[in-house]
Structure formats: structure tokens, C-alpha cells
Amino acid sequence: MNTGSTTRRTATAGAAALVLALTASACGGGGDTAEGGDKGGQELKGETVTVAGVWTGVEQKNFQKVMDAFTEKTGAEMKFVSTGDNVSTVVGSKIQGGNAPDVVMVPQVGVLEQFAGKGWLKPLSKKADDRARDYFAPVWKEYGTIGEVFYGLYFKASNKSTVWYGPEAFEQAGVTPPKDYDGMLEAGRTLSDSGVAAFSVAGEAGWPLTDWFENVYLSQAGPEMYDRLAAHEIPWTDPSVVKALTTLGELFGDKELVEGGGAGALRTDFPESVEKVFGDDPKAGMVYEGDFVAGLISGQFGKKVGEEAKFFPFPAVDGGEPPVVGGGDAAVVLKDGENTEAGMKFVEFLATPEAAEVWAGAGGFISPNEALNLDAYQDETTRQIAQSLVEAGDGVRFDMSDQAPAAFGGTQGAGEWKLLQDFLRDPSDPEGTAKKLEAAAAKAWKKS
Amino acid sequence: MSAEAPAVPPAKAGGTPGGASPSRGAPARGDDPRRRAARRRRLVAAAFLLPALLLLGALVAYPILFSVGRSLFDASGTRFVGADNYVEMFRDPTTLKAVRNTAIWVVVAPALLTGLGLILAVLTEKVRWATAFKLLMFMPMAISFLAAGIIFRITYEQDPDRGVLNAVAVGVHDVFADRPAYPGARGREDAGETPLARGRDGSYGTAADLTPGRTVSLGVVGVPPKEVPSGAEPATAPEGSSGAGDGVLAGTVYLDFTPGGGGEPGRIDPGERGLPGMTVQAVRDGKAVGGATTAADGSFRITGLDGGPYALRLPASNFAEPYGGISWLGPALVTPAIIGAYLWIWTGFSMVLIGAGLAAMPRDVLEAARMDGANEWQIFRRITVPLLAPVLTVVFVTLVINVMKVFDLVYIIAPGPVLQDANVLAMQMWLVSFGGGNNQGLGSAIGVLLLLLVVPAMVFNIRRFRRSQS
Numbered sequence: 021m022n023t024g025s026t027t028r029r030t031a032t033a034g035a036a037a038l039v040l041a042l043t044a045s046a047c048g049g050g051g052d053t054a055e056g057g058d059k060g061g062q063e064l065k066g067e068t069v070t071v072a073g074v075w076t077g078v079e080q081k082n083f084q085k086v087m088d089a090f091t092e093k094t095g096a097e098m099k100f101v102s103t104g105d106n107v108s109t110v111v112g113s114k115i116q117g118g119n120a121p122d123v124v125m126v127p128q129v130g131v132l133e134q135f136a137g138k139g140w141l142k143p144l145s146k147k148a149d150d151r152a153r154d155y156f157a158p159v160w161k162e163y164g165t166i167g168e169v170f171y172g173l174y175f176k177a178s179n180k181s182t183v184w185y186g187p188e189a190f191e192q193a194g195v196t197p198p199k200d201y202d203g204m205l206e207a208g209r210t211l212s213d214s215g216v217a218a219f220s221v222a223g224e225a226g227w228p229l230t231d232w233f234e235n236v237y238l239s240q241a242g243p244e245m246y247d248r249l250a251a252h253e254i255p256w257t258d259p260s261v262v263k264a265l266t267t268l269g270e271l272f273g274d275k276e277l278v279e280g281g282g283a284g285a286l287r288t289d290f291p292e293s294v295e296k297v298f299g300d301d302p303k304a305g306m307v308y309e310g311d312f313v314a315g316l317i318s319g320q321f322g323k324k325v326g327e328e329a330k331f332f333p334f335p336a337v338d339g340g341e342p343p344v345v346g347g348g349d350a351a352v353v354l355k356d357g358e359n360t361e362a363g364m365k366f367v368e369f370l371a372t373p374e375a376a377e378v379w380a381g382a383g384g385f386i387s388p389n390e391a392l393n394l395d396a397y398q399d400e401t402t403r404q405i406a407q408s409l410v411e412a413g414d415g416v417r418f419d420m421s422d423q424a425p426a427a428f429g430g431t432q433g434a435g436e437w438k439l440l441q442d443f444l445r446d447p448s449d450p451e452g453t454a455k456k457l458e459a460a461a462a463k464a465w466k467k468s
Numbered sequence: 469m470s471a472e473a474p475a476v477p478p479a480k481a482g483g484t485p486g487g488a489s490p491s492r493g494a495p496a497r498g499d500d501p502r503r504r505a506a507r508r509r510r511l512v513a514a515a516f517l518l519p520a521l522l523l524l525g526a527l528v529a530y531p532i533l534f535s536v537g538r539s540l541f542d543a544s545g546t547r548f549v550g551a552d553n554y555v556e557m558f559r560d561p562t563t564l565k566a567v568r569n570t571a572i573w574v575v576v577a578p579a580l581l582t583g584l585g586l587i588l589a590v591l592t593e594k595v596r597w598a599t600a601f602k603l604l605m606f607m608p609m610a611i612s613f614l615a616a617g618i619i620f621r622i623t624y625e626q627d628p629d630r631g632v633l634n635a636v637a638v639g640v641h642d643v644f645a646d647r648p649a650y651p652g653a654r655g656r657e658d659a660g661e662t663p664l665a666r667g668r669d670g671s672y673g674t675a676a677d678l679t680p681g682r683t684v685s686l687g688v689v690g691v692p693p694k695e696v697p698s699g700a701e702p703a704t705a706p707e708g709s710s711g712a713g714d715g716v717l718a719g720t721v722y723l724d725f726t727p728g729g730g731g732e733p734g735r736i737d738p739g740e741r742g743l744p745g746m747t748v749q750a751v752r753d754g755k756a757v758g759g760a761t762t763a764a765d766g767s768f769r770i771t772g773l774d775g776g777p778y779a780l781r782l783p784a785s786n787f788a789e790p791y792g793g794i795s796w797l798g799p800a801l802v803t804p805a806i807i808g809a810y811l812w813i814w815t816g817f818s819m820v821l822i823g824a825g826l827a828a829m830p831r832d833v834l835e836a837a838r839m840d841g842a843n844e845w846q847i848f849r850r851i852t853v854p855l856l857a858p859v860l861t862v863v864f865v866t867l868v869i870n871v872m873k874v875f876d877l878v879y880i881i882a883p884g885p886v887l888q889d890a891n892v893l894a895m896q897m898w899l900v901s902f903g904g905g906n907n908q909g910l911g912s913a914i915g916v917l918l919l920l921l922v923v924p925a926m927v928f929n930i931r932r933f934r935r936s937q938s
Contacts, residue, residue: 192693194729213656213725215692224883276654276690283795286885287626426906433887434562434899441885 065095067362072101072111073125073349082382083125089378090369096362108134111354115140120356122363125349126172129163129418132350136166142353143169145364151371155391157413164350172350175370176379177388179409180310180345180419181235181334184317186297188328189216189305197332201236204335205270208277211305217279219271220304222293223286223444226437228309230421230429231345233440235308235334237264238343238417250420252465256458262450267337269447279304282445291316298323308334310345311386311405326401333408344412347419348388380406388416428464435460532919539912553913562888563914566896569803570921573874573892577807577814578867582860584811585818589826590852592819602823606816613813617880620809624796624881634793641791648788649745650695655782656687656724660734662780670784673751680715680773684780685736687724688743696723696741701765703742717778718769721746721762742766746786751779797882799889806881806890810874818863825859826852862932868925872918893918 069090075083080102087098101121103110108131114120126132135141144152149170152161156174164172183204190196193214195207208218222228238246241260248254249261275281279296280288288296290309297307298321307313317329336342351367353360369375376387380396386406390413397403409416421429421436428435436457443453542549557563588605592598608616625631628638655664655672662684664672678684685703703722722742724733731737742765749756750770757778760768796805833855837847853860875894882890891899893914901911 192727194726210729213689214727214729215690215695215725224885226884287797287883289883431899431903432884433882433891437884438888445885 062095064362064365066097067359068097068099069123069359069362069366070099070101070121070357071123071125071363071366072103072107072114072121074103074105074107074127075100075125076102076104078384082379082384085382086370086375086378087366089375090366093369094362094365096366098366107131111135111140112138115354115356118356120354120358122354122357122359123366124352124354125175126352127349128347129423132164132172132352133166135352136169136171140354140356141171142355142360142364143171144173144353144367148173148364148368148371151368155371155373155389157388157390157410157416159414159416160348160388163348163418172352173367173371174348174350174388175376177346177348177386177409178311179386179405180231180347181343181408182311182313182331182405183306183308183334184294184297184313184329184331185306186302186328187330189214189297189302192216193305197330198335200335200339201239201267201337205274205277208271208274208306212276216302217304218277218306220279220288220293220296220307221272221285221444222288222290222307222309223282223441224289224292226432226441227421227430228290228293229440229444230436231310231419232308233264233268234345234417234420235343236268236337237261237420238345239334239337239340240264240267242340243415243417246417246420250417250423252424252461256461257451257454261457262454264337265443265447265450265453269443269450272444273447278444282447285444286441291320295321298329311402314401315384326399331401331405341415342408342412344409344416345419346388346409346416347422424461425464428461435464535912535915535919539909539916541909543907543909545908549909553910554917556910557913557917562891563893563896563900565888566891566893569891570872570893572803573807573871574868577810577871578864580807580811581814581818581867582822582864584815585822585863586853586856586860588815588819589823590848592823593826602816602820605819608813609816611813613876614880616809616813617877620805620812620877621797621881621883624805626793626795626797628793631793631796633796637793638791641793645791646785647790649747649786650688650691650743651788651790653688653690653787656689656733659724660685660687662686663734664782667781667784670787671781672787673779673781676751676779677777678717678780679777680717680775681713682717682719684717684719686719686721686748686780686782687734688721688746688782689723689725691723691725691743693727697744699764700741700744702738703736703740703766715773716769716771717750717758717773717780718767719748719780720766721748721768721782722766747783749781749783751781752776756781797886799886802882802886802890806878809877809881810871813877814867814870818867821863822856822859825856829855858932858936862929865925865929865932869922869929872922872925893921 071083071087073080073083080100084098084100087100090096091098107124107127111121111124124135126135144164152164152170152173160174160177161170164170164174166172185197189211190207193207193211193216195210198204198207205218211218221232234246237249237260240263241249245254245258245260249256249258254260271277272282272285278285293307294309294313294316296303297305298317300321313331314325314329317323318325323329333342333344351370353363353367357363371389373387373389373391373393376385376389376392377396379385380387380392380402381398383398383402386402386409388409390410394403394407394410397406423429424436429437431437439453439456439460442456443450447453538545539553540548540550542552592601595601611619622630623632624634626634628634655666657664657666657672662674662678664674664686666672672686672688674684674686700723703720720736720742722736722740724736724740725731726737726739731740742762744762744764744766746762746766746768748760748762748768748770750758750773758770758773760770762768795801829852833851834847837851842850873894874892875898878890878892878895879887879898897911897914897918900914901908
């Protein structure tokens with residue numbers, strides 16, 4: 021749908037590769053613990069469940085382990101179809117061709133809405149509903165609910181509130197991971213005194229800037245305002261937006277904090293921004309982006325995540341809660357699938373901690389499932405990322421720009437991306453930027 | 469692409485008799501064998517024309533009509549909005565920017581290309597290895613726009629370590645200018661006994677209250693550990709506020725940052741090193757009256773000062789950022805830069821075409837002119853160019869049409885933040901309809917505008933073509 025999400029997806033795939041490499045023993049989930057309701061060993065023997073999803077490579081292999089665990093439990097035969105990046109097109113054509121998969125792993129809230137809007141989805145069963153209520157923070161169920169009907173169960177999550185740093189640079193400057201936004205700027209200034217810039221900001225790609233803004237806004241204005249802004253119920257000229265932009269401008273406008281200054285940041289694309297912190301010649305101490313940065317760090321720059329690269333959760337702004345901007349893949353059941361019943365059983369299975377444990381053990385996976393024991397994660401970094409996601413509980417919010425019409429939140433050189441890039445170049449006028457954002461948003465929402 | 473312009477006229481020329489024949493043919497009456505034969509001939513002609521007409525209709529006429537129709541509907545394609553899309557189009561600043569840039573393209577690129585092609589064609593006429601040269605010039609035509617775009621994206625890269633143009637620019641610049649000693653460093657402000665303050669020109673200075681005889685420590689921060697010269701020695705604290713001697717201001721410039729943290733700002737802590745090679749000036753009433761360069765331990769002595777208070781200044785030349793080259797892909801230069809890439813690809817095309825025209829030119833005229841004593845410039849101006857005029861116009865008009873639909877180069881070379889500054893109509897059409905805008909109504913309207921702009925050039929080309937045929 022846009023380059024941003026593509027990059028993120030590839031990066032996530034990389035993240036999976038990383039953790040696999042770290043945890044040499046990627047054993048599949050053997051431990052089938054008895055678990056209420058689903059007994060009966062081979063009840064689905066002879067039935068085939070087809071699952072479609074965007075995963076390829078390592079992610080697909082790890083998901084296969086989850087499906088194998090289901091096979092072992094129920095005897096159902098599982099088949100995975102990779103759709104590539106464009107899920108809605110592929111699934112749409114499969115439905116038209118009378119060849120619909122039973123279960124689809126939907127990667128974005130917008131796509132989920134689209135599916136529901138077209139009437140492709142079957143409401144999830146009572147059991148899946150109960151489990152979602154028991155095991156997940158309510159926010160995940162809400163994001164899976166379209167117009168009162170619960171359609172999507174979030175199985176895999178991502179955490180976009182992680183600030184990655186080079187421990188060596190921190191040591192050299194004598195700073196420790198900060199607890200709040202001001203502390204982060206303070207640490208940044210000390211870093212800059214020590215001779216490296218504080219942040220490397222990927223301004224050439226627009227989407228990291230939207231993520232920056234979302235974290236600041238979520239923490240400063242709170243989840244309720246965040247929801248209203250995401251739905252465009254309040255205008256972008258709202259004082260809370262101006263305030264968040266001002267806060268962000270404090271960082272963006274400080275040449276000591278941003279590597280290369282605004283102009284330099286605008287020439288830095290996303291992989292480059294990571295390279296500037298974790299490459300051979302580090303120029304900055306910190307880079308902010310989601311959990312998938314780990315994949316780049318280990319895959320492309322050969323640094324050990326957890327030792328040569330660490331993260332701290334995006335700190336709280338102005339005394340708010342620390343923000344957790346997340347996302348995830350939701351499992352939905354298609355009406356037109358051949359084996360909807362068995363598909364539903366599979367989604368019920370995905371709601372259990374048992375299913376999450378299988379992939380968590382293989383790595384490259386964060387579960388929003390609160391019942392999952394954190395010990396299931398095999399490396400410290402993933403465990404911490406998962407922990408901050410689960411601890412945020414109901415405060416987790418999905419990426420705002422992903423929920424907006426693409427013309428506003430997902431287009432290179434236009435809408436929010438472009439305006440935040442202009443803001444990065446010259447953050448002196450938050451109000452003017454807010455006005456322009458509102459104008460672009462109004463136009464995009466009117467059209468969609 | 470070059471094939472497109474010539475390809476249209478024959479189809480059209482073929483279509484005309486087909487279209488004209490029914491009007492001429494009166495309904496066949498009676499059984500006059502001659503008439504029947506004529507009718508048969510027409511039927512056969514129509515049968516032969518039918519596939520071409522069908523293809524033209526399905527692939528050209530229908531899409532055009534569909535686009536025109538689509539441009540009258542809104543984004544969803546269900547609601548009729550009349551001319552709203554056209555109004556919206558001219559109200560939207562991004563589209564206007566695209567129109568402006570397309571205009572720049574149309575004015576600049578074809579003229580430059582035709583001129584360059586002409587010059588090169590005339591010059592290669594006189595060279596023995598003309599074929600090799602022409603082949604070389606034509607080579608970029610064999611590279612796809614996408615690949616050429618990537619090549620130029622890298623060529624224009626700002627970082628001199630990557631972009632070859634800026635590597636040259638920086639190289640040339642550095643031959644004539646000294647590199648600053650500590651690029652990106654800065655004075656420690658608001659700390660210590662003699663705090664530094666940033667001047668408007670990027671220098672750092674103390675307050676103007678230092679009398680000769682004092683020793684001062686000046687803290688500097690923001691020097692990467694790797695860039696501290698290896699010969700730098702630990703700084704020593706100047707002893708008290710006197711002891712420098714008469715008429716002397718002395719002191720130390722040091723890196724006011726203890727590795728690992730813990731140092732106190734504005735004081736020389738153990739382990740902090742002096743910064744050698746730093747220029748220090750004594751300033752009185754805004755004028756530098758004396759200066760010195762720091763030694764290995766960062767110490768300096770400025771001698772020959774008399775009387776009243778001075779300020780010490782670290783001039784901006786110590787800290788200046790290194791010359792970063794030219795911002796080729798910045799908002800100002802991005803369109804010219806992309807036009808440059810376009811020239812690289814298409815020069816060969818215009819040169820070869822014009823060269824062909826040149827080869828077909830009657831030699832005797834040139835000979836005659838030479839006999840009459842015309843010099844080469846006169847021959848070029850008065851004979852070659854006028855005789856080549858038809859070829860030049862064909863090349864020019866073909867390029868105009870081509871330039872109007874330039875898309876891929878712009879899309880690939882312009883980085884995200886300046887995409888709008890480099891926008892052209894064809895790209896705006898794509899962006900609006902598919903690249904995130906998802907408004908195919910508005911996109912169709914831009915497409916129709918583009919068509920209207922191209923049509924005059926097309927008509928002109930077809931006319932020319934017909935005339936040259938008859």
C-alpha cells in the first residue's frame with residue numbers, strides 16, 4: 021500500500037531472522053499443555069484449513085510451526101498461502117475465483133475495515149470472543165471490532181515505541197537511558213557535547229516522522245485524544261496538536277540534537293538513519309523507530325542486539341504515560357472459505373497463550389496476549405519489547421497514519437509525510453504546520 | 469518512444485480513406501457490374517481496415533473517451549460532479565506546481581537537446597571516428613529510464629563520499645580553502661569563570677573584561693573523540709588569575725568533556741585534553757589586535773597587549789562545517805538536475821537524427837558557398853541550419869511530446885521531501901490517481917489536460933509528416 025509499510029514489513033522479516041540467529045535452537049512448539057475446551061485429539065482429521073497472510077521467509081516458517089501445533093492438536097491439515105504485500109487484492113481475487121482461504125492474517129487496521137465493509141468476514145465465535153476478553157487488553161479487541169462486531173483477533177503485534185541506542189556512545193558520554201522526554205533531550209545534549217549527534221532522524225522517508233509525532237502526541241495528549249485525532253473527530257489545529265508539534269520541534273529544531281540538522285535529516289532515509297548509529301562510523305547516539313530496527317541492526321550492520329545495540333521505551337512526555345504505539349496482524353475468518361468451521365477453530369487456537377508460545381520460542385514475534393509467560397521469549401531484547409507492550413495494556417494505540425486515508429497518512433511527498441518533512445526543515449511555526457495538516461486532512465477525509 | 473510519433477500518421481492516413489469512402493459511395497443500385505465491382509472493392513477495403521480500426525478504437529479512442537467521461541465523476545466513480553475536478557485541479561497548488569515544472573521542461577529540454585544534437589552532429593561530420601563517437605553518444609538510449617534514474621540519483625547524492633558530482637565540487641573547493649580544525653565543535657556556553665558566548669558569525673568569545681596578565685581556560689565541546697589530534701596532551705589548569713606576565717593574555721583551549729561523563733562543565737577536569745591548532749584572538753572594540761595558535765596541550769600566549777580590557781575570541785574558522793558541496797537534489801536545483809539526466813539520455817537520439825538529415829543534405833550548396841568565400845560559421849548559420857530546419861522541427865516537436873510525459877526519471881531521482889518541488893503533470897496524474905491520492909476522477913482530469921497540451925504538437929507533427937510525403 022505504501023513504501024512505509026513495505027519497509028516496515030521487510031524490516032520485520034529481518035527482525036525475525038535476527039532473533040532466529042540469536043537463538044540457535046529454534047525448536048518448534050512441542051509442549052501441548054492440556055487446555056480447556058479443545059480436547060478431542062483428532063476431531064478435525066481429514067479437514068484442510070487454508071490460511072493466507074503477508075508472511076514470507078522466516079516469518080512464514082515460524083508461523084508454520086504454529087500451524088503444525090494446531091495439526092498436532094486437532095489433526096486438521098494446514099496450508100499457508102503467502103499473499104505478498106497486497107493482501108486485499110490477492111484475497112479479493114481469490115474470493116471472486118471461488119477459491120477463498122478460510123483464515124486471513126490481516127496486517128493493517130485499514131485492511132480489516134475494508135474486508136468488513138465488503139462483507140467478506142464472518143464474525144468470530146463466542147469462544148474466540150471469550151478468549152480475547154480473558155487474555156488480551158480490551159484495546160486489542162476494539163481494534164478487531166468493526167461496527168460492534170468482533171471480526172479480527174490480533175495474534176502478532178509490533179511495538180513502535182522503541183528508541184535504539186549505541187551503548188558505547190552512551191558510555192562515552194556518561195549518560196543512561198532517560199526516563200522522560202526532557203531527560204531524553206538532556207541526555208541528547210550531553211551526547212552532543214561528547215562529540216556525536218544525539219539523534220539520527222530518517223527525514224527522507226516520511227513515515228518515521230509520523231511515528232515520532234504519534235509517540236509524542238499519545239503520551240502528551242493521552243489515548244482518548246489520540247483516538248479522536250486518528251478518526252479526525254478533532255481537527256489538526258487543535259491546541260493539543262500544536263503543543264505536540266512544539267514539543268517535537270524542540271528536538272527537531274536543535275541542530276545539536278539532530279544529526280546533520282534538519283537539512284541533513286531530510287537527506288537520510290530509514291536504513292541510513294540506522295546506519296548512522298549502528299554502522300561502522302557512528303555519527304549519532306540514538307535512532308527512534310519500531311522493534312523492526314533490530315532486524316536491520318543485526319542483519320545489515322552485523323551488530324549484536326542486546327549487547328552492541330540496546331533500546332529504551334519511548335519516554336513519557338510532560339508527565340503522561342509512556343506511549344506505546346503498536347500494530348499487528350489480525351486473524352479473520354472469511355465467509356466464503358471452504359472450511360469455515362475448522363478455520364474458526366484455528367482462530368480460537370491462535371487466541372491461546374499456547375499458540376503464541378510456539379512462535380515466541382522461535383523468535384521474531386511479539387504477542388499481545390497477556391497470558392503468555394514472558395519467559396517464552398528467548399532473548400532479552402524481545403522480552404523487554406513485549407513487556408512494555410503488554411504492560412501498556414489498554415494504553416496501546418495503533419499507528420495513526422496507517423488509519424488515515426492514504427492520501428494523508430501514506431503518500432510519499434504529500435499529506436502528513438510532506439508536511440512533517442517541511443516541519444523538520446523549519447520547526448519554527450507549529451501553528452502554521454498544524455493548519456496545513458488540517459487542510460490536507462480535511463481534503464483526504466472528504467474524499468475517502 | 470521515438471516510434472510513437474511516426475506511428476500515428478500512417479494509421480491516421482490509412483483511416484482517412486476508410487472513413488471517407490462511405491460518404492462518397494452512393495447506395496449501389498441496379499446490377500451494373502462496374503458498380504458491383506466497386507462495391508466489392510470497398511467491402512474488401514473495409515474488411516482489411518476493420519482489424520486496425522477495431523484495435524485503434526479499443527486501444528486509443530475508447531480509453532480517451534473513457535478518461536474524459538471519468539474526469540467528470542468523483543473519486544468513487546459513482547457521483548457526477550461536472551467540471552469540479554477541473555476546478556479543483558487548478559485550485560490545487562501541487563498541480564499548479566506540476567504545470568509550472570512541466571512548462572520549464574517543455575521550454576528548456578527540447579531546445580537544449582535540439583541545439584546540442586545539432587552542434588554534435590555538425591562537429592562529428594568532420595571527425596574521422598564519427599561512428600564510434602555517435603555510437604557512444606547513443607549508448608544511454610539503451611539504458612532504461614529507471615536505471616538511468618538510479619545512476620543519476622547516486623551521481624547527484626549530497627554526501628561527497630557517494631555522489632561523484634559533489635566529490636568533484638568538494639575536491640575543487642578544498643584546493644582553494646583550508647579545512648577547519650574542528651568542524652562542528654562549539655564553545656561551552658554559560659559555564660566556568662570566563663563563559664563563552666556564541667557570536668553572530670559563529671565565533672565564540674568571552675566578555676570584554678580581561679586585562680593582560682590573566683590566564684584563561686576556554687572550554688570547547690562537540691569534538692568527536694576520534695577527531696582530537698593524536699598529539700593532543702592533557703590540559704593543565706592555568707594558575708590563578710595572574711602570572712602570565714605583562715602585556716600577555718595566556719590560557720588553555722581544552723575539550724571540556726570527560727570521556728564517560730562526570731566532568732564539571734567549565735573546569736579542566738583530570739583527563740580532559742587540550743585542543744592543539746585552535747586559533748585564538750584578542751579582541752578590543754570589535755577588532756582583533758593579536759592572535760595565537762594553541763600548542764599540543766591547548767595552551768596559548770598572546771603577547772604585546774597593552775592596557776585596557778580585551779575579549780578573547782575563537783573565530784568561526786575553527787568550527788566551520790566542512791564544505792558539503794552543492795545541494796543538487798535540494799528544492800531549488802532538483803528540476804534542472806533531472807533535466808540534466810534527461811539530456812544525458814536523449815542527446816544521442818537528436819544527434820543521430822540530425823546527423824542523418826545532415827548526411828542527406830546536398831553537398832554542392834556547401835561547396836558553392838565555400839567557393840564564394842563563406843567561412844564555416846556563415847555556412848553553419850546561413851546554409852546548414854536553414855536546410856536542416858525540417859529535421860530540426862521534427863526532432864524538436866517529438867521531444868516536446870516526449871518531455872510532456874516525463875515521469876519515471878522525476879519519480880526516481882527526486883527524493884521524497886522534494887518530490888513536490890520536482891513534480892510534473894504526468895507524475896501528478898499518477899500520484900493523484902494511484903500513488904496515494906486514490907482519486908481517479910481528478911487523475912483523469914489531469915490526464916485530459918495533458919492530452920490537450922500534447923495534441924497541438926501531435927497535429928503539427930502529423931501535418932509535417934503529410935506534407936513531406938506528398
